Amino acid sequence: MNWVDSAIAMLPEHFLLAGIVLLVALQSAAPARKEGAFLVSLAAVVAAAAVAAWLSLSGFAFAAFTDHYSVGPAALLAKAIVLALAVPVLLISRDEAGERAYSVLLLSSLYGVCLLLSADSFLTLFLGLELMSLPVYALVLVDYRRPRSAEGALKYLVLGGTATATLLMGASLLYGSGGSLALSAFGAALSSSDAMASAAVVLVVVAFYLKAAIVPFHAWAPDAYEAAPVPVTAYMATIIKAGVLLAAVRLFGSAPIAPPIADVLAILPLLSIVWGNLAAMRQQSFRRMIAYSSIAHAGYLFYAFLGDGDGRFQAVAFYVVAYGIMNLLAFASLPRAEDDIARDRLDSLKGLFHRKPFAAVMIAIAMLSLAGIPPFPGFVAKFLIFRNVFAAGYTVYAVLGLVGSYLGIYFYLRVIQYMFMSTEEPEVKQRSTGGLTLGATFLCLVLTVAIAVFPGWVIDHL
Amino acid sequence: MGDAGLLNLVLFLPVAGIAAIIVLPPRRDDLVRGLSLAVMIAGFVLTALLYVRYDASLDGLQFETRLPWIAAWGVYYQIGLDGYNVLLVLLTAFLGPLVVAGAFTAIQKDVKLFYAMVFALQFAMLGTFVAQDLFVFYLFWETMLVPLFLIIGIWGGERRIYATLKFVLYTAFGSILMLAAVIYLVYSLNTTTGITSFAFADLYRAELPLSVQTVLLAAFALSFAIKVPIVPLHTWLPDAHVEAPTAGSVILAGVLLKMGTYGFMKLAFPLFPDATRLFAPVFGTLAVVSIIYGACLALVQTDIKKIIAYSSISHLGYVMLGLVSLDLIGIQGAMMQMVSHGLVAGGLFLMVGMIYERCHTRELAAYGGLAKLLPVYSVFFALLTLASIGLPTTSGFTGEFLVLLGAFRAAWPQYVDGAVYPMVLSASAVLGVVLGALYMLWFAQRFLFGAAKAPHLPLADITLREKSILAAIIAAVFWLGLFPDEPMRKTELAARQYQQLVAEERTGVSVSAHRSEPSSPPGSSPLPVTLPVSSRTK
Amino acid sequence: MLIATSIALFALGLLGVIVRRNVLVMLMCMELMLNGVNLSLVTFAQQQATAAGAVLVLLVFVVAAAEIAIAIPIVLLLVRRKDGLDLDAYAELKG
Amino acid sequence: MSHLLALIVVLPLAGFLLNGLAGNRLGKAFVSTVGCGLPILAFAVAVKCLVDLQAAGGAPRIEVAYTWAAIGDSLFEIAFYFDALTAVMVLIVTGVGSLIHIYSIGYMKADSSYARYYAYLNLFLFFMLLLVLGRSMLVLFVGWEGVGLASYLLIGFWFEDPDKARAGKKAFITNRIGDAGFLLGMFLVYQALGTLDMDRINAAFMGTSPPAVSASLLGILLFIGASGKSAQIPLYVWLPDAMAGPTPVSALIHAATMVTGGVYLVARLSGVYMHAPEASAVIAAVGVFTALFAATIAVAQNDIKKVLAYSTISQLGFMFVALGVGAYGVAIFHVYTHAFFKACLFLGAGSVIHALGGEQDIRKMGGLARRIPVTFATFAVATAAIAGIPPLAGFFSKDEILWYAFASSHGGSPLLFAVAATTALLTAFYMFRLLWLTFFGRSRMTPEVEHHVHESPLSMTGVLVVLAVLSAIGGFLSIPHYLAPMLPLPEVAHELEYFETPLVVMSVVVAFAGLAAAAFVYGDAGARAEALRRRFPGLYRVLCGKYFVDEAYDALIARPLYWISDRVFLRIGDRQLFDGTLHGLAALGRRTAGGLSRVQNGSLHLYALFVLLGIIASLAWGWRHG
């Protein structure tokens, strides 16, 4: 029975893998069938998400590979969340899905995320992280509309490689001090006073910071986000971030956090919040602005680790869901244009309300939610995190974080200001919004409303 | 329909209004206007019904709804009417149709969005007033910003972007600190009493050391003081008022500013009574400074709307003074002053809007002798001016008189005991009455009297629609001026409760004192801050 | 001693990324970082007498190869456009 | 319980509403009927109440209309109180008021805002009756502010003229300053006694255990209010300007009724003042000084109404002297006689102005005695009355004031008497000067004005005659004795009683001396007056400029207030300090954002350096603690 359980445990991954295999096969068999590639990838992701959710709800837990890979309801739920967030991403990537490799790369990356969320050892974690990242380096320039994309990809790759090396260095020091490459060694090292262990912890945390774009390890993010096509930016902003953070939750477990590390876990995220929010204020590129916004949000997310160990998953998961949906809502509603650069310019949003009222309202909702203004989900998410931080006694950090979040309000409002209050009508050749994109928008909208109206229900189920 | 259902209906009627507006066919602005007015009137009628059925002799909440909402945090969807909010809810519902009707001709751009935003604002304001759970309160409180941001920013005047950003960023800054305080407060309640709850009633029992109370009070007070606004946190107000469209100004002055004073009364002061008592002189001073400072600035404005805006600062100062007096008469006066200012300032802004629609300027110097040009308009304007001055028989008098009497009554014993300062304060506040007459009459004199001039001639006097709006306000003004007893009876128990709460000594750290009375109903376990989900991450 | 060497290699690699303008040199410096890590992993594996470290090193080999496999085409793309390997020329995305 | 008192109040209110809302549509006849009829009706009801009062043996009648507010233990009722004092005041208000309403039919008939005028006038009566009928200080205050409003509206009745509108505003604001004092007094008394009912307040102060509050402080605060309403120094400045309103208004509001509100207030609260010797002394001093001060100004005024206005201030000063020395009944007596003769004078002046088509400068009059004989005759009687020529009404009241100023044990003194007597002399002088310049001598009118001169219609002259008669015989009704049960006259030291007769004689002499002096100076077509003027140019300029008090107030209060508001509060406070801070913070944020953008300079080297530095910082932090 063991291998059956193993198979079930990895069922989401298997679905994704099947999708990959099918796609590769399809590509060699019928290179022209773009529709098929899209449908296959969509089916794979939906199936994987559904299975993960179902397994999670049924309370399935199994250590498929002792010390390396195990699933439990939480891990499965995390996978379900990430995979579900990938559905709108796929829906809005009709144009890009035309590129043959796109779907394969996306599925591979998702496979990596799933792996990441089940990892029990640094080996698996490392592989998951790489599998998650490597395809994205290519995805950044897969829809090569701008020469600059390559530059963004390179920066992402080099700093991503640095992150890998840093993670490995940390893992190796952990290994050296504790004799184990199991993830649990990290939790133990967190409370250890051993200098080597704490150095290891710092290095591992830095690697996660690099992946999640926490100041000062954030610098790749604005450039890569701007370089990437819209769906990939959305993918990076939501799923990569969600994967990294949820993996971090798994890494930290419920281990308590002691002062020196706690400060690192507070000061740099705080810096991110402030930096991200300030730097976003003067951006002219929508994606770049979202990049800085995501830097700030990564800060909030890492704040969750200051909180009590048991609440971290809930806080991060809720935040990731709310934040992901909001970003996707914004990206899905972003009107399409012939010219990618023009589409990206914030100026092209001016007067959007008069051209596309629905899109404008959707983007406005997304912006307000990202700004943490109630009644939108972003507020409850932020509340949850800061509540935990307060409860853990980090009052000063919590207050500073909140004040930092205040700085972000302006640039989100600026987008709304452009859309609603500007009478200018920029010359943008727009294309009509596809049905799938609209579907993604509605999906996000429904979820937004659901979370806004029943946050209690959502929290109870996380 | 059950009692609680009625209140829910009133609260969610604006949401229904938004939904209705969305489904209306495009380019049928007249339909949108008519529908909005109908919904608003229905809302007012229902609210009036609530008001009539509100039993003044009962303490506590009426028409209460309490449903678990975020069970894990002890957050309940809890709304209800009590003496604190009953008048303000009525005021909000009353101004609703007037705002809608007042914007019929003024708003020609994006009509659908405009009325949707007005409804959203109405929803948020009603929600803020009726919320009995701090989380829900905060939710509504913040939500208010969004529609107003758009209303000022889209339909406002020339510097609307500046004004609306200033307003939102200013207000949001206060809110963010309040949010910190809210979380900390709830957390403290949990650690001292073991109760996890956001319900006002539970939070009133939190026992905090004075230093903590002080810090939390400062955070709450900052947020509320910005909203009131209290000098020196007021500079957003003139800009917001001036740039906002008429409807925005009316709502801003009529209801929104009361959020601040309501917050002080319902939350900031009763939650942290010991700190409040300690800092009452500071708040009193700020209140009096606001009264005088606002009046002085109103005196030197050349923009009509700014005069009224600064007068609002002055008038809200009375409310604050009444609240910090902790005297029953003063508190009741503050209540009356809140409603009165809502009516009077709202009415004045409506009137300014009417003249602005005709002449497209707000420069006072452009006008003169309107009494000749627009006799009916002028009569209404004069009446509102007098109410603003606080002439007896108008609502303004009721408020100011009771506030000043209360403040004096509270200050005098201290004076006899040797503390001159409170006495100086209340005497200075009385000076505000003089200044109030000075700037308003100066304004009315330039505006209504003298040689007739206006930028656009000839002017059409106000229409039946406008007359009806103003007549409704005037009627309310005189109702409160002549017969304030009936409304005050409904607020009396709340005023007493407020007085008692603030008078309580609550620095005690005795944990056991309140432990025996769990507030949560059976079924929802009083949760500690640690969350129940934990196990899954392992 | 070997750990110190490993750290030094790691640092030299990172330093190379920071200071060398040639893109290909930069990529090689990344490899150097990974080699530094490998050294420490092997050393610890040897000290602990467990296979996990060695296995990880093996995985690193593969990943390093994969990274280079993706990196080189990207560099090709860049060079084709700018006809140069100078990283300072690739600073168009900023702000 | 009947609601007769409420009826008295409501009648004029009904008039106001009818005229105000429907007057323009229903025509002048309707307006006149309602406007005059309802006050007359109110007068009738007041008489009925007086009869009832007498029948009840003087026991006050109390009517509670409704509860205005009940807060905790505090009860604020709208209640009316009717005793002898109220009776006198109500009858004056409704009686003289009705007469002036009738007079206005003729005076205002050409005005386009006829209905508005009557509405305002009725409104005034309503508030004035509230003022005198109110049992509680709250009701009194409602009336108090209300008459201020009516006065404001009527002064600015011809609002197209900015000066007139400004005069109305000035009256209101000045009154407001007084009201602030009144309010404080009201708060103080409420704080001490828990009631605002004036009969209770008096009772409390008269009782065996006096309340724990300084009666003098209370008295002075209330007197500040009274001095605003009754135009005493330093708040008198509004009254001369108030002459901008229609002349009947000046007669009614600014001579006969409203301005005596302050006197009424002090008399009504005699219980307090009897126990407040300091406050009483202040009142007497302010009163006598105001009387003298205003009289000197009146000597040099050339506007017929301004002369009368200053004379009113001066006479009010006399009343306060009486109040200050405890002779409350006497003060009311003077209110009563003053109402007649001053109303008669103003209405007469109105008749003159009417006859001359709006001319008010007495230098452009003269020789009118024959042209408008009825006006002249009545004006002359009233002038004699105010000057204190026996046996006219003014003689009796003024004589009593002078007597008590001298002899009252409650603050009377020879000095007070001397100043008051001087003022009386001046009064006679400037009044006869007015009479002389207006009616005697040769005409100085322009020909076209002269051509139009005509006697006023019957509605006006009839009223003049009635008032003249009352001015003549009113003094025989001894109000002080009637009021003595509730407002006892102050005791007079036994040894001073000898002076009574000589003082009577002296006051008669003073009156005639003034008459003679005026006749001497102005009898020869103004040559002697001119000589005097040249002799004392400085004094003349000061008097003409009314001691430059308005200018001083402007420079000392108004301008600094505006200056501080504009320069300090608005420019420095709001714009630089508060907004400046905000803008500074915003600019800081923008600059920081710009700096951060520059840091993100696109160089991968720099980004990698960030990473290294970040690692070092993180490690160092752990190391420092580890």
Add this chain to the structure above:
Amino acid sequence: MIESVLLWLFAATALAAAALMLVLRHPMRVALALTATMISLAGIYALLGVHVIAVFQVLIYVGAVMVFMVYAIMLLDVRDRSFTRRYSRMLVPGVAAAVAFVAILAHALWRGLPEAKSAPGVMLFGLKEFSVTFLNEYWLHFELVSVLLVAAVVAALAVIEVGRKHRG
């Protein structure tokens, strides 16, 4: 004893070659220096007794990665400013930071380095033992590596295709 000396020697070579990498002007020479480092490391691995890794180091790294690298260098035989000006503006702060990094980490390790459980030079894993362990315990990773390689190949192909598509 001899092992110890060799270990020192290899380590020194590796470090020296690594340092040379930062100094040498031509990428080809840098590549050679890197190869030298790698071979030195392979020597160390062999000395430590981890022969499998030493073999893979030579095979995969030197044999595959470096060959690919050299191939790229030759393909892109462009000479530009990065040859004449080797260093970015971050040279001084970079060097300082790197020194600080080594100092801090070395300091941390100085105090925290645990006792070695086995002496260097002891043969730990022969090829056979290693293979058995690997396929017993780590076959998941083996499979995953294949997925990773598929993804990497697809990614590389995608990038190359992008280049091909936009050449003209």
